[in-house]
Amino acid sequence: MSEVYTPASGLTGKIARRKARLLARRPISGPVSAPVVTFSFDDFPRSAMDAALPELTRRGWRGTWYATAGFEGTENHLGALFTRGDLAELADAGQEIGCHTFAHGDASAMTGQAVDADCAKNREALAGMGLKSPLETFAFPYGEASPDAKRALEPRYRALRGVRPGINRKGSDLNLLKAVGLDGGQPGLAAALSHLNALQNRPGWLIFYAHDVRDRPSEWGCTPDFFRTVCEAVEASGAEVLSMTEALDRIEEMAL
């Protein structure tokens, strides 16, 4: 069991995060005129495949699975992490794989060049595991970004995702998309549902991200019941559920 990394807290972390949000932006150019939801999975644990994948596939939904190749076949506080067989299963099921760096480093503590190099290593390692599709979007480990890292990754990926909660609309930053965590027990579930409610009142792109999905989840995870409840609410809301790249295509269409 490796030690759980905690990003910088306090004033220094706060100022750096503010800079990361305000600089090196790539704004969504047009209005997001219909509600769109994306389910994404970070790292990603096998339990997410066991419990969440069937919920997606039975509804004909594609999700985006942010893979850190360095985690393949290992175990940490999130439980057992994906295997190369899982990657093949996801590809066969039409799911999308995204990039989450090879070593899961904190990008705010690295040069943009180093983050870019670690992403190249991740793409190569995943291709070596048999993944054929390109990695078109990226999620920052811990949601930690910097203007330098955003600039370095912008030419490589159509979008970069963070972990700051909110709904993405015209002007939102494709280099640090907002996303709502599926974690935090009952208050976390209430927060996820309230974001969905806000989406129904005013269209936009709501991205969820999950980690482990199991009966006794980590602090970053949720239970299968939690996940199912969110899926049922999304289905009832009538929002379109799309993978990250499908959502980007749809949003480009809406801007025309």
Ligand SMILES: [Zn+2]
């Ligand atoms: Zn991660």
